Amino acid sequence: MSALSDNLVTFAILTYLIAMISHAVEYALGNARTRVAVASPARELVGAGVGGGGGVIPAPPAPVPPTVDGAARRARIAGLVAVGATAVAAVLHLAALVTRGLAADRMPWGNMYEFVLTVTFIGVAAWLVVLWKRPSLRKLGLFLTLVMVLLVATAELVLYVPIVPLVPALNSYWFVIHVSTIVFASGIFLLGVVPAVGFLMRGGYEQGKRSFPYTLAKRLPGAAGLERLTFTLHAFAFPIFTFAVIAGAIWAEAAWGRPWGWDPKETWAFISWVVYAGYLHARATPSVKRNVATWIAVLGFLTMLMNLFGVNIFFTGLHSYGGLD
């Protein structure tokens, strides 16, 4: 069962890779299309009509060079393949988690490897939900699958540990509550970074910046929508994260006799919480620009990463269940 789980993780990574490549292809073909379309604006209308009509291709008002239309269709197919592959990868990913949990006979959140695997799964599941509600965001999938490939591969290559049961300190229902909510909130924050970075790039692009990272945003959805999605995801995750930190304090009181002891993990959770609170504040402050606020959100995620990887690796504390010696 344990070996099965490991294999499933590998397959999931490969499938994410396929999804990422398909997204990249869609991107590239999309670019080719716009290049032509810029020359003749009428054709862009046709291109948009293809999707709007749900696959029904309206009669072109003027003869369209087949290459252009073909590129658009192929871009769309690549995009759909990418979404399909992401969904398949998510299923494999979930299966890997379930088999791991069955093999260990507990929730699969006992060490850093399992933790990263679960957080990324939440991220991708939430992405599929977002995509279902707002299909127009599909092109963000390139960033999302990139993040998935990187994190899941890091988990498998660097963080992997064989299955062991929990030490008594982790054997508490507060552990389940605390860790499940932390994992959930982290997954949503992880997903939140994708539109945040997308917004920062697209916002620059819309302001006329045409240097390297901004040009990547040419095919992204509008900046305002990305910004709103960033906020929605963070506003959703923040109370869950707050609850998780409180649950952690309740658990720490039972296990170690104090709710809060400024252990490195606790300190970084505090830092993340304060930074995210800063993001919500900044966004509600009219005099703070939206891209400054969004940078704070990105910074918040960096502090989460620091807590996830940095603290387990560099510091020793009571939360030393990282699984790396």
Place this chain on the structure above:
Amino acid sequence: MTVVDDRPEAEAPAPRRRPNRLLALLRNSWRQLTSMRTALILLFLLAVAAIPGSVLPQRGISPEKVNEYFVDHPDWAPRLDRIGAFEVFGSVWFSAIYLLLFTSLIGCITPRLRDHVRALRSRPPVAPKRLARLPQHTVLPAPAGGATAVAEVLRKRRWRVEVRGDEVSAEKGYLKETGNLLFHTSLIAVLIGVALGSWYGWSGNRLLVAGADNAFCNTRQQYAEAKLGPRVDSADLPRFCLRLDDFQARFLDSGQPEFFNATVTVDGPDEPTRRADFSVNSPLRLNDASVYLLGHGYAPVIRYTDRFGRSQTSTTPFLTTGDMGLTSEGLAAFPDANVDPKTGQRAPDQQMAFTGIYLPTAPQQAPFVRSEYPTERNPTLNLVAYRGNLGLDAGIPGSVYQLDQRQVRAGKVKEVGTRLLRKGESWTLDDGTTVEFVGTERYVTLSVRHDPGSTPLLVSCGALLVGLMGSLFGKRRRVFFRVVPADPADGSPTGGSSLMEAGGLPRTDYPGFADEFAQLVTAVNGADGTAERADTDADSSDRAGVREGTE
């Protein structure tokens, strides 16, 4: 986007007759301090200031690590110490940041609280003259009941409604500001809870060996380390005693612990006498204290029979060295050994001490320095015997767990030999005296604590969460309806009957408002769906953005 910011922005000060410079400065500083921008900067500073607390060892958490740091960085450490880098969370600068932040917070929410109470008691405002200017606007045939019927529909949907003649004003979503204020107020309550805990709380750590002789009572002297809050006196500690009756632990084959349970007898004037079990994650809750299980180990029982044939037994806890197999080190000292029973004369140079390593599961072959498993599968004591003046009488405080090395260096204590002893074995020393490894007792390390702030803390955290959700998910919005006489020249399908004009205004960022407005209008209209959607859609730009991306 039509977000109407209705935060009480600092109003321009009313012109005064003689502006007092100092007063003006104070007022300005206060306004600065209580602005959102300052709050943002302070939040950021707070996050940054916490970082050294995780990078550098902290006295409150690991004093040994701080000492190590001093040894490793003799030049840096004192300088860092001077700025409080080893006690970040109690340092002046960290406190300054959060105290400023909380001052800002109080200054920020007090006027908002006042305004909010006022808003809650006031009525929805008069409808603006030109509803068409609002982000949501539509015209529909007036329902039969006119304004009263509209008000009825709105009230059913839990809007606050005010009817003024042919006009209806309604408002909803006070929850947002209520939640926001509750959230920020709870932050203050959390701080108060923490302060209560540190003023009125106390804690002590101690090691407790199993057995009736080793019971301890909750007094300050009986703790190895005790911390009493500034408002707690030693006499305030609740009176109870604890005796460890049994300790059980189970381990996996890998040596990883799986289960612990300590059984104790509690007794004392402030506690009913009883037996109780507790464990990691489920502390023993007493009336005014909780007892937490932090660690465990073995205390070897060593019997020494001196030259006069008198035996003494020592049961001293050996401290674990942190490995999986519970290898432990300790000292058994017999300062009263070799006292002549006839004369009662002490021979100060004939005191005995044994240092040693205890291996619950010794390996089959040498070196016998590391235990292979945490339970006693092959309990072995690796002893070194010392004879001489242990220096215990000199009044120099020394650790009970370590031989005073100064005496060894001074040649006052001499090593007599080393020997490996299994359980039950004894060893005859060069002078004919014997030492026997009788067995072991279990011991546990405990933390006994009382934190009167924990309940207020829990309650305020709950309120904080509720407030946060109200604040993040609540939406403030207003709608207005006005019955207007139909314009006969209009030629509209409703003919000469009267029309109703409706307008809506989201007062906070609220993408779904257009939909809600449309639904509301439909409901008001008797659900016949003739209401046309106005183009001045609050999110028109945004929705277009979404559509644009759709393929």
